[in-house]
Amino acid sequence: MKRHDGGGATPDPTPDPVDVRLGARLAELRSEHGWSLGELAERSGISRSTLSRAERAETSPTAALLNRLCAVYGRTMSQLLSEVEAEPAPLVRAADQPVWEDRASGFVRRSVSPPHGGLRGELVEGRLAAGADIAYDRPPVPGLEQHIWVLEGALTVTDRDVEHHLGDGDCLRLRVWGPTRFRCPGPAPARYVLAVVRP
Structure with a gap:
């Protein structure tokens, strides 16, 4: 996400919460498979630096990038996104x-x-x-x-x-x-x- 002001575009210091949860889930999936960033880069065709930035929520992943990762992890985009929904309400009346x-x-x-x-x-x-x-x-x-x-x-x-x-x-x-x-x-x-x- 970018914040615009008079001096032009600068990175927003607070990443989007969905990007943070998505990055954490991508890191979890890689860890569950026991892959290094290099191994995932080879399997997905996505550079290590891009993967690293996506996992740390330094960038908002594109649909194309997510599609490649979904193919590698054997899940649909809907499944992946449902895994990073907003935090559930702590209290259920x-x-x-x-x-x-x-x-x-x-x-x-x-x-x-x-x-x-x-x-x-x-x-x-x-x-x-x-x-x-x-x-x-x-x-x-x-x-x-x-x-x-x-x-x-x-x-x-x-x-x-x-x-x-x-x-x-x-x-x-x-x-x-x-x-x-x-x-x-x-x-x-x-x-x-x-x-x-x-x-």
């Missing part, structure tokens, strides 16, 4: 927590801490009616980390072929790679917290 109900299965889902592109975790409150039985054929993301903490009632969780029986206060921790099933054996409904962390 109860009235603002989305609630979804599956009446056919007797499942109510409250998104206590909704997902956000800039965060890896989310919190969900689940309520299952007595006798409710929900099966998932696969996780939305392989290797998804889940912590299931039962607040009230009984819950049976099947991870692939292993069945876990949970009562009040019990917590099951797992990474989900295959099918899972949530069942409330009754006689009372089950209420639980599900903490989800993307890999």
Whole structure:
């Protein structure tokens, strides 16, 4: 970004917050792949100095540059930009927590801490009616980390072929790679917290 005054254009001393988050995410991606600036330059065809300036938010990356980097990192531009959205609001009021109900299965889902592109975790409150039985054929993301903490009632969780029986206060921790099933054996409904962390 440039600031204009009577003496001409000079660099703005405070970089755009989106450029700062984007630069940090680009640096993270390079680090996750274990590449040096030189290695990324070879893979992308972008000079080391340009990559370095983009990661330090000294320059605002062009669409063409981002497109090249997205190709190298195997993601769409939309995915990359969603990862650098504005910081999420720190406080989510109860009235603002989305609630979804599956009446056919007797499942109510409250998104206590909704997902956000800039965060890896989310919190969900689940309520299952007595006798409710929900099966998932696969996780939305392989290797998804889940912590299931039962607040009230009984819950049976099947991870692939292993069945876990949970009562009040019990917590099951797992990474989900295959099918899972949530069942409330009754006689009372089950209420639980599900903490989800993307890999």
